[in-house]
Amino acid sequence: MGMNTLTAPLPLSLRLDAQVARRPAPGHLSVMSSPSRPSRMPTPDELSAWIRAVADPGDRAAFAALFRHFAPRIKAFLMRGGADAALAEELAQEAMVNVWRKAASFDPARAQASTWVFTIARNLRIDYARRGLDGAREQSAGDAADELTDELADAAPTPPEQLAAGQIEHGVREALGKLPEDQALLLRLSFYEEQPHADIAKALSIPLGTVKSRIRRAMEQLRRALGHLQP
């Protein structure tokens, strides 16, 4: 299959209209046709509870709920990063397989559900970029075994710096909401795009040379909104 080819990035106009945060589209996955379920954003606590239910007792309904929330977002994230639809579909499924496999090592005190799933999707994107599709699959199978040993090794009490995962994610969400739209856009593009600096220069029609200082300012603004003192 010619799936490990990355397409040229989408025209910018197409990508930019997809950048505004919205509630999930009402369309459900065919497999989870539970019409009674409202299509609202699940809360972080719900997401955490679903991941724990997947870990034990291997709850497939909880996994379906996670799949409905995260799989289309992971697919979108990978497409924004330059993958074509078929590859993004393939890797999104692989990411969800990893969510299942690693559910037992999920620790909400360390990272909230969305953060945890983000790192899974990001790591898969890294592995794919370095080693191709088979390499990424192999790597994620190995990682799952690693996570298990890590978990055994980490039985020690959590250090204080790790106590506030919920507060961090909540704070970041609020802080991001307070940023002017152009600064929030800079941060979004930094995470999503394959060539963030070049893409940002194009999207905002600014010279490449000023992109870095603009991102830096957006990051300072975010940290200020988070309550850090930064000059």
Next chain:
Amino acid sequence: MNTHHPDQLLLLSQAAGRLDAGASLVLATHIEMCPGCRAQMRELEALGGVLLDQIEPVELAAGAFSRTLERIDAAASFAPRPPARVKATRPDLPAGLQWPHSLDGCSISPWHRIGPDMRWSRVDLPQQRDARVFLLRMGAGRMLAAHTHSGREVTQVLYGAFEDGRAAWHAGDFDEADETIHHRPQVTADGECICLVALQGPLRFDGLLARALGAWMGI
């Protein structure tokens, strides 16, 4: 408390997964040694989580969920592979210095002598064989030949300290240099220094002899 930290943009690239394997490894080593950068990395990864929640979703093809379940069932019939951790042979370190966990998956060559009181060890990354990552170990007062860079050079000081006219770097400190920086790092007089270094492109040494040595080391 160390004073030289990675630039904000480098931390952001790390959180977004946009750094090459070598730079990413050196940055991970710094983060392991630096509580402040570790806290920032947690915030940036949380930002990644929030941005994942906020992205406009793209629906999967029909049947994607059942195909994913099939994959999970197929994988469950295999016993998980033992973790592929290469820790076996490691060159010696000064007493009291531990290998950072970030290097757990890497194989590290023995120390090779490259000059009086100067040694070098190659770090092989399983995920990117062609990464230019190495350890440099030099005695007190030793100086690396003057050079500039082609692309980014990132350095994490694991032990001791060096200076290069710009500033001094101590254990735990991080440095980023590029083609605009021409320097001649010298270990401080207090004792030996060990650094973990990742290069994007080869170093450009001024002297012929150093250039030949660099070519031999593959840096």
